[in-house]
Amino acid sequence: MVSSSHPRVGVLEWGVKGVAGFRTDVNGKDWQALRERALTLDASDPLRSMRDRFYLPQGIYLDGNSLGLLSVDAEQAVLGVLETWKHSGIDGWSSEPDPWFSMAESCAKGVATLIGAKPSEVAVTGSTTSNLHHLLATLHKPRAGKRRVLIDALNFPTDVYAIKAHVANQGGDPERDLVWVDSRDGHLSIDDLLTQMRDDVGLAFFSSVLYQSGQRLPIAPIAARARSQGILLGVDLSHSIGAMPHALHDDQVDFAVWCHYKYLSAGPGAVAGLFIHERHHAVPPAFPGWWGSDKTRQFDMAPSFARAKGAGAFQQGTPHMLSLAGLAGVLPLFLDIGIDRIREKSLALTDLLMEGLEQLGALYPELQIGTPRAAEARGGHVALLHPHADRIAKALKEHGVTPDFRPPNIVRLAPVALYTQFADLVTTLEVLDRILRERLYEAHDAGRNVIA
Ligand SMILES: Cc1ncc(COP(=O)(O)O)c(C=O)c1O
Ligand SMILES: Nc1ccccc1C(=O)C[C@H](N)C(=O)O
Structure with a gap:
């Protein structure tokens, strides 16, 4: 204390x-x-x-939904990384009790508990935006008759930019292929949203809590509708993680992205997170990097990519340790409560x-x-x-x-x-x-x- x-x-x-x-x-x-x-x-x-x-x-x-405040726990963890760096240099990657090499995996385990996921379905890596690009490129391949992408008019800009770019990168036309769930009053009508999940939609992407109004969307019925319509469903949890429970695995959401710097208080620009449901774990990441390797093989330095099982494979480069430590420090508070x-x-x-x-x-x-x-x-x-x-x-x-x-x-x-x-x-x-x-x-x- x-x-x-x-x-x-x-x-x-x-x-x-x-x-x-x-x-x-x-x-x-x-x-x-x-x-x-x-x-x-x-x-x-x-x-x-x-x-x-x-x-x-x-x-x-009252701005913890933009940048959560610093805890003593996060501070100590960041200082701990600096101390280790100061005294141990390269050995920081392996020195017990908190080797940097596995810090992202330990964080992923804790975060999984918060969002109702299996540890193997979560990776702590990248930024919300880069993770979204990565998961879209990996999981969404538009096909005839299902080219449309459903998003809402109230989504956070970075998500919209990424989705538009993804559609264009896949040879589509954002003007033609994006379908918008409109809003007259700053809220989304769930009935509208479900109705618009039609047969020609291949991908739907929403935020669990809308960044402006704070409206929370009911993920379970949206995911159920997505499953029945053959739609890939992605969710941005930036405004809900750390503030409320989720059930991503049981709800069968396909993928999710989020940041850790709001309610979770991991620090400005803290390393972000992603979820990929285990039914997609056979799909290799679109943009692999050596940090997504099976950890026992990573330092083989082999030219072929022996990827980690599950979401860990979506890591790319060396984790930003100073931006990860805050999360490692503060997570136990959330898990204990x-x-x-x-x-x-x-x-x-x-x-x-x-x-x-x-x-x-x-x-x-x-x-x-x-x-x-x-x-x-x-x-x-x-x-x-x-x-x-x-x-x-x-x-x-x-x-x-x-x-x-x-x-x-x-x-x-x-x-x-x-x-x-x-x-x-x-x-x-x-x-x-x-x-x-x-x-x-x-x-x-x-x-x-x-x-x-
Ligand atoms: C819903 C949502 N998605 C994404 C972001 C930001 O993405 P990134 O963490 O990549 O800056 C924010 C806030 O900045 C947000 O509110
Ligand atoms: N990442 C930031 C950097 C600087 C200032 C604000 C942010 C935010 O996160 C804003 C937030 N996503 C929002 O809901 O508006």
Whole structure:
């Protein structure tokens, strides 16, 4: 455990006004009842000691769905790699107890538990984007009568770029071959989506949780429909891994990709992950590299590729150890707590937040909630919609709350079960109340910052 003298605050000094010095009681709504409930929830929160393991920047951090915070555990693991490098040089690859040579495999085993996969179905490697390119090139060969690719209009841009490029690389025409599940209101209709999984579709690719609205898609029925229609199904788990359980193996998803730097807090640009269902393990990777070798054969340096069994074969070059160590360090926290308890707290956090936002919506009609209310239809963050979302995000940050902004009108608020307190959310609501009441956002320019 972290000692009480551990530096909890001030790791990053943002120079914000700070929530503590911010008066919220001027002609405002009375948040006392909600605050009392939040304090009771905090007092009985079984995960509350986890917060002590994280470096918490000044103010309230609600951007863990973009970059999760640093834990002492991840820090120690990264420092451990540096120490080993310092003292052992090349022997770091083999020195016990954590040889670098097998660190990706040990991480894959832990990650598999979080997503309902067999260890042999997961590899920790590459980036979300590079893994998607790799799996598409390996598994999807368009054929006559099944050339169409189904994606949704709300998917994260990198996925769309990769899929368009893949279609073009396979001799197709993205304009003609892509079928879009459209959205009128920022959400996807599951009925629409299932209906569009028609006979002429060969590949479908969705996110488990949509990055803007936080809508969660039901993977089991989508995968069942994909199976019955002979469609290859891929899923991007970037916004759900570490926040909720998955059942990729049992649901029979064909493949999946994700990053580890959001809810999992493995560090900026941490090594990413991929899943390939075991029924596809006979297919060789499209872009092999020596790090995908059977580990007992890798240093034979043979000209023919003796690949690892399963997803490990999709590794390519030497793992980026400094970017892998953070994951190795933080994973045991998730495994010890168990992903079901994490989801339980995450839902309780977003419940409280949405309840408060509904109360604010009654006071400020321009404010709307862009996230589905039903627990099974939402992920770990809440999207707030407002015509001045860009300026509101800046005003929140100025007053000590870190959200992010996604164009055109979304402020995302992501409480993370391991380090967000219920009371933080009530403070956020109070700050937001005053920003809206006094139109404090007008002090900020419209438009996003380079990184929003
Ligand atoms: C759904 C989704 N996919 C992919 C990415 C990013 O891909 P990469 O990790 O390759 O930068 C993000 C966020 O950056 C994301 O939200
Ligand atoms: N990788 C990043 C690097 C810098 C800033 C943000 C990101 C994000 O991950 C954004 C996130 N995927 C999103 O849902 O918008």
